[in-house]
Amino acid sequence: MAESNTERVGAVTAAGGSTAGGGLAAAGGSPAGKVGGRPGSRKHDPNYKWVALSNTTLGVLMSAIDGSIVIISLPAIFNGIKLNPLDPGSTSYLLWIMMGYLLVTAVLVVAFGRLGDMFGRVRMYNAGFVIFTVGSLLLALTPFTGPAGAIWIIGMRLVQGVGGAFLFANSQAILTDAFPPEQRGLAFGVNGISFLAGQFVGLVVGGILAAINWRLVFFVSVPVGLVGTIWAYMRLEELGTVTHAKIDWPGNLTFAVGLTALLIGITYGIQPYGGQTMGWTNPFVIGMIGGGLAMLLLFVWVERHVAEPLFDLGLFRIRAFAAGNLAGFLSALGRGGLSFVLVIWLQGIWLPLHGYDYADTPLWAGIYMLPLTLGSLIFGPVSGFLSDRFGARPFATGGMLIATVSFLGLILLPVNFPYWAFGGLLLVSGIGGGLFFSPNMAGIMNSVPARQRGAAAGMRATFQNSATVVSIGVFFSLMIAGLSNSLPGTLERGLTAHAVPPATAAQISHLPPVASLFAALLGFNPMASLLPAQVLHALPASQAAILTSKEFFPGLISAPFGQGLAIVFVAAALMAVVAAWASWIRGGLYIHDESAAERRPVQAPPATEPREATKP
Numbered sequence: 001m002a003e004s005n006t007e008r009v010g011a012v013t014a015a016g017g018s019t020a021g022g023g024l025a026a027a028g029g030s031p032a033g034k035v036g037g038r039p040g041s042r043k044h045d046p047n048y049k050w051v052a053l054s055n056t057t058l059g060v061l062m063s064a065i066d067g068s069i070v071i072i073s074l075p076a077i078f079n080g081i082k083l084n085p086l087d088p089g090s091t092s093y094l095l096w097i098m099m100g101y102l103l104v105t106a107v108l109v110v111a112f113g114r115l116g117d118m119f120g121r122v123r124m125y126n127a128g129f130v131i132f133t134v135g136s137l138l139l140a141l142t143p144f145t146g147p148a149g150a151i152w153i154i155g156m157r158l159v160q161g162v163g164g165a166f167l168f169a170n171s172q173a174i175l176t177d178a179f180p181p182e183q184r185g186l187a188f189g190v191n192g193i194s195f196l197a198g199q200f201v202g203l204v205v206g207g208i209l210a211a212i213n214w215r216l217v218f219f220v221s222v223p224v225g226l227v228g229t230i231w232a233y234m235r236l237e238e239l240g241t242v243t244h245a246k247i248d249w250p251g252n253l254t255f256a257v258g259l260t261a262l263l264i265g266i267t268y269g270i271q272p273y274g275g276q277t278m279g280w281t282n283p284f285v286i287g288m289i290g291g292g293l294a295m296l297l298l299f300v301w302v303e304r305h306v307a308e309p310l311f312d313l314g315l316f317r318i319r320a321f322a323a324g325n326l327a328g329f330l331s332a333l334g335r336g337g338l339s340f341v342l343v344i345w346l347q348g349i350w351l352p353l354h355g356y357d358y359a360d361t362p363l364w365a366g367i368y369m370l371p372l373t374l375g376s377l378i379f380g381p382v383s384g385f386l387s388d389r390f391g392a393r394p395f396a397t398g399g400m401l402i403a404t405v406s407f408l409g410l411i412l413l414p415v416n417f418p419y420w421a422f423g424g425l426l427l428v429s430g431i432g433g434g435l436f437f438s439p440n441m442a443g444i445m446n447s448v449p450a451r452q453r454g455a456a457a458g459m460r461a462t463f464q465n466s467a468t469v470v471s472i473g474v475f476f477s478l479m480i481a482g483l484s485n486s487l488p489g490t491l492e493r494g495l496t497a498h499a500v501p502p503a504t505a506a507q508i509s510h511l512p513p514v515a516s517l518f519a520a521l522l523g524f525n526p527m528a529s530l531l532p533a534q535v536l537h538a539l540p541a542s543q544a545a546i547l548t549s550k551e552f553f554p555g556l557i558s559a560p561f562g563q564g565l566a567i568v569f570v571a572a573a574l575m576a577v578v579a580a581w582a583s584w585i586r587g588g589l590y591i592h593d594e595s596a597a598e599r600r601p602v603q604a605p606p607a608t609e610p611r612e613a614t615k616p
Contacts, residue, residue: 051235052178053187056171057194058228059129062221063164064198066136067101069206070157071343072362073217074098075522076210081142081149085522086515086529091271093150094518099267099469100154104161105168106465107259111252113169113458114310118247121170121177121454122236128166129232133225135159139218168461173453176445177239181591182388184446189384189438193376196433199339200366200373207363250302251310258295259466265289266473270480272512277484278477311455320392320447321456323586324440327396327579329463331436334575335403335429336468337475341568342369342426344479344517345415348526349558352550353416358525371423375430376437384438391588392443399435400580406432407573411566415558432576440583446591475568476517482564483513487557494556499543504535516557526553 070077074097078085085094116124139156142149171191179187209216265288273279280286303309316322346368347361356364383395406429413421441460448456488509495505508530519526528536528548536544546552 048237049175049178049183049187052174053190055228055232055236056125056167056174057191058224059125059167059232060171060191061194061198061201062224062228063105063132063167064195065202065205066132066160066164066221067105068199068202068339069209069217069220070101071098071340072203072206072366073210073214075359075362075524076214077153077217078150078522080214081153082145083147083150086519086524090150091518093147093154095267095271096154097150097157099263099472100157101161101164102465102469103260103263103267104158105165106263106462106469107256108162108165109169109461109465110255110311110455110458112166113173113454113456113461114248116170116173116454117452120238121173122232122238124166124454125170125174125236126229126232128163128170129225129229130163131166132160132163133222133229135163136218136221136225140215140222142215142218165461168465169458170454172441172445172457172460174236176453176457177450181446185384185387185392185439185442186381187384188441188445189381192384192438192441193380193434196376196380196430196437197373200369203343203366203369204363207366211363246308248303248306248308248310251299251306254295254299254302255310258292258299259462260292261288261295262292263466263469265292266470270473270476270514272514277480277512277514280477311459312452315448315452315456315459318447320443320586323582324392324396324444324447325460325463327400327436327582327586328440328444328460329467330575330579330582331400331403331433331440332464332467333471333474334407334572334579335433336471337473338471338568338572339369340472341475341479341565345561345565348517348519349415349554349561350417350422353554355550357550362522368419368423369426371427372430372433375427375432376434377430379431379434380438383435384442387439387442392439393584393586393588395439396436396443396583396586397580399432399437399439400576400583401432402435403429403432404573404576404580407569407576411569411573415562415565416554436579436583443586474571476514478567478571479517479564480513482567483516483557483560485560486563487513487516487560490556490560494552495547498547499539500531500535500547504532516553525550 074085074094077097078090078094083090083093112124112128135156138159139153142152142156144152172188175187175191176184205220206217209220265285268282268288269278269280269285271279271282273282273285300313303311303313316325343365346365347358351361351364351368352358383399387395406425409425409428410422413425444460445453445457492505492509495508496502500508511530515530516526519529525548531547536548539547
């Protein structure tokens with residue numbers, strides 16, 4: 001499609017799309033400006049877009065790797081700071097080290113995207129690279145051990161999250177500024193797939209580096225961050241529209257406090273409380289979730305009444321934007337916690353049953369999950385390229401339907417599966433994710449006015465990152481609910497059958513299932529961790545050897561774990577189906593028309609019927 005024709009699609013869609021309020025958010029915009037650029041703009045340099053793509057891809061890849069690299073490295077990190085992660089007092093440290101980074105990026109991306117709109121996206125993006133690199137260096141130099149070391153790591157992970165939020169919030173807006181509409185799908189395909197790939201590459205890299213020295217897990221980002229920072233400062237230029245506006249402090253405060261409280265409540269909901277397997281009845285959890293939702297409702301009210309809001313809620317009247325974000329949220333909700341479940345499945349059951357030591361399972365779990373990354377790497381750029389011509393709808397919808405098939409296929413697998421079947425289903429799931437992610441991102445970013453691309457990219461990232469945190473809480477809860485029904489009885493019978501005193505067996509069997517899940521996730525032999533040392537020493541050597549063998553715990557919990565898996569995969573399949581529906585209702589190819597928006601009056605026009613885009 002020729003660029004001149006594509007730019008004039010404006011507030012209409014091809015193939016039946018709708019645009020109620022398509023140009024609303026652009027009305028009343030301030031004039032375009034340049035911030036941070038140097039003489040001799042690269043706006044018309046055909047090679048500049050590739051500079052922008054390569055640098056932002058490096059930034060997103062680094063941020064994504066650091067989001068997952070810690071998960072696989074937790075045993076080495078806790079061993080390095082001399083803290084037992086399975087000690088009840090360490091549970092909060094464990095959760096915050098795992099989740100703090102995701103929480104901060106989810107909360108701050110909208111605000112940092114808005115700052116990019118106001119003060120320059122390249123400037124904010126460069127700041128993100130610097131902050132992220134400094135946080136990584138301070139993590140690698142952690143000077144404390146014990147609880148103080150854990151608190152230091154949590155704090156520096158939050159600093160990393162601030163840098164990551166700057167990078168996530170502005171990278172897509174920079175690409176949208178640099179690429180013409182008919183090439184944005186390809187650009188987002190490469191950039192977006194680096195995010196998906198980074199999540200799983202981090203598992204492998206973390207396993208390798210943690211085996212050498214736990215500090216390398218954090219230090220690996222430092223040279224990459226230095227190169228990216230210098231490269232971004234020297235080569236990136238501000239091409240976007242800059243809107244000079246006041247900072248919406250009430251909106252920033254209500255959104256940050258509300259989302260933070262909500263996500264903290266969900267995170268603590270998976271912890272045991274008062275003798276119960278989970279903490280959803282904990283008054284603190286209820287208060288945080290309820291208070292967070294109330295603050296987010298207040299945020300909506302504030303944004304509708306301030307002159308210059310943090311986020312223009314009128315953008316949600318654009319069908320392509322609203323449906324794309326709904327689909328993205330549901331996709332992340334279905335897939336975010338799934339990676340944790342797959343890791344636990346591999347580390348806690350399948351790999352030990354196939355002869356792998358528990359200490360080695362984190363690394364091998366990452367390796368065996370590589371087909372998921374391969375599918376995304378191949379089909380992400382291809383679907384992005386094709387969506388430039390045919391729109392996001394067929395690829396995003398098809399991708400979610402393919403993902404649904406993979407989730408249903410995983411339900412049918414036995415817990416001790418043949419790897420060819422498991423790897424094949426992961427490949428199918430990766431293909432579905434690749435088909436969905438890039439076109440959906442391009443569809444969202446193409447639908448918004450240039451002056452609000454930073455805030456729009458931030459909102460998209462907020463939906464994605466928030467859904468990931470929520471997904472982990474939901475999937476863990478579903479898994480624990482499935483285990484709680486049959487695990488206690490199975491565990492008690494299995495222990496007493498091998499000479500464990502009935503009182504001890506009953507006590508262990510009634511421990512919260514989350515203890516067993518965390519042990520498997522961290523690469524510990526659950527029985528060696530859960531059975532008291534004095535009990536093990538008192539048992540006959542043959543019985544103690546059986547109880548602490550690689551095969552005993554996986555074989556014992558396979559049936560209860562299978563029930564939990566079925567619940568999780570059914571939930572993921574349902575979310576993917578709804579995401580496919582949301583992708584379909586977005587309409588056809590839609591690109592916001594800046595020139596038409598400038599000619600329209602300040603007040604919003606009435607909704608119009610869709611008409612076909614002009615063809616070249």
